[in-house]
Amino acid sequence: MSEARKEFWRWKEYNWHNPDLDWRAGKIRSAGVDVGSVSSQAVVMVDGELFAFASTRTGADSPMSARKAFDWAVEGTGLTLADIHYTVGTGYGRVNVPFAHKTVTEIACHARGANFIYGPGVRTVLDMGGQDCKAIRCDENGRVTSFLMNDKCAAGTGRGMEVFADLLGVPVEETGELSLAVDEEPEPVSSTCVVFAKTEAAGLLRSGWPREKVLAAYCAAMAHRVVLLLERIGVEPEFAITGGIAKNAGIVRRIERELGVRALSTGYDTQVAGALGAALFARALAEKGR
């Protein structure tokens, strides 16, 4: 593979911690680690308050990816794994979190995380991950009441967007904004399959469409795809989106438009919602153990 070529799909890894929070003063320090097929997140909470998190790429080795995410989240805080009372693993690779005390499904974790991020009014959660997409209904406690999932097909997932970022030569983080820079909405790309949509998009580019118009057509198709999933489960407000794609305004605006429902907004990082839910479960389990 050529290393010289710029990899537009390559989203940035990041970490964050709250420097004003003294973790040593906390009674229960819990961690949640979400090992997804594309990215891994770790969240550390101190007495139910968000203390630190990181989002990294999942490597070939899931246990290592889990550890990498955790270590990076607590980097520079003085906190180590030994200081954590309880850890919950979740995500596609949840069985590969060797330091987890327990595993919980990512469906449950995303509902719980969304409940924390967006508040108890959330009834419908759309989690748009790297290689899957889930429509989840939940109650005021963030407990799952029903869900639907697509994990068989890349259409409507972050991976599909990465493929398009590469095709168009647009950094994946910028695809959403750029797709909104059109005067008029084009017809959505007609192919469902990402491979065929790519061929279709290449044809549109050759016929003279600017990149933003092609992106708009793809975002519309992707939004339509997930709206079908949402409609099958039924959307009850309040509605929230989690996962990496929640940061893509081009997708979010078009989902809202098609559904006729606004998605809640937040200052929290939506990509760590699953790990955050896991950390909340970890806290509850630690309390129960006391």
Next chain:
Amino acid sequence: MVTAGIDVGNKNTKVVILDGDRILARYSRPTGFGQKDALREAMAAALDRAGRRWPDVAAVVATGAGKNEVDFARERITEVGADARGALFLVPAARTVVDVGAEEGRAIRLDTGGRVADFAMNEKCAAGTGSFTEAMARALEVELDELGPLALKSTRVVPMNAQCVVFAESEVVSLIHARTAREDIARAVVDAMAGRIVAMTRRVGAQGEVVLAGGVARNAAFVKAFGEGLALPVVVPTAPEYVTALGAACAAREKTGDGGKAHV
């Protein structure tokens, strides 16, 4: 007088020139944008190879995804109808035709009279098409025609979980990182592909003999896995990717009343 069939596929355009029961020439070139001029050029090149000229052509029939772009065709027929005719021309005892092209897979069951009794198509998803093997060859960094021979060297069965081309690509990369032998990955790819086509073929109630057409039929490992999976005798014609174009040429021959009964 000769007849011609032109199959404008998603990837390649194929032309077959037929003189009665004799195939005079086969010609293939990338479809590209499928512009009308390029299609005329393909036709001219095929005629050149056959040693004939435009006035010698009694009729042209077009088929394939881009058949409507062929403005010199007397008629257009479906790929299913073309596949049936082409397979019967080559293998008169054929009861099932399976055609796996670049962006479409088809399974067709023929009745005892050679008419289409049932068919199934994969056109929405790239997983059961040539795009799948192409993408996987790219991920493995081998040429497409090396994938089959590589897979045949495999001694170990490695399961592939992903069906989607995009996800399977990531899975292949993970397998490479996990130091899985390349021949075993190649086999996993071919087996996964064959599994999908076998399932589609079963859906139409396949019977022997099965004619396997399309470019993917050139992959020996695929042919082996497909035959084993289906447990029916499988015949691969000499130039499998030309079966559809040949069928169109047969349909053109029917138009001229020059032998050949209408099968479909």
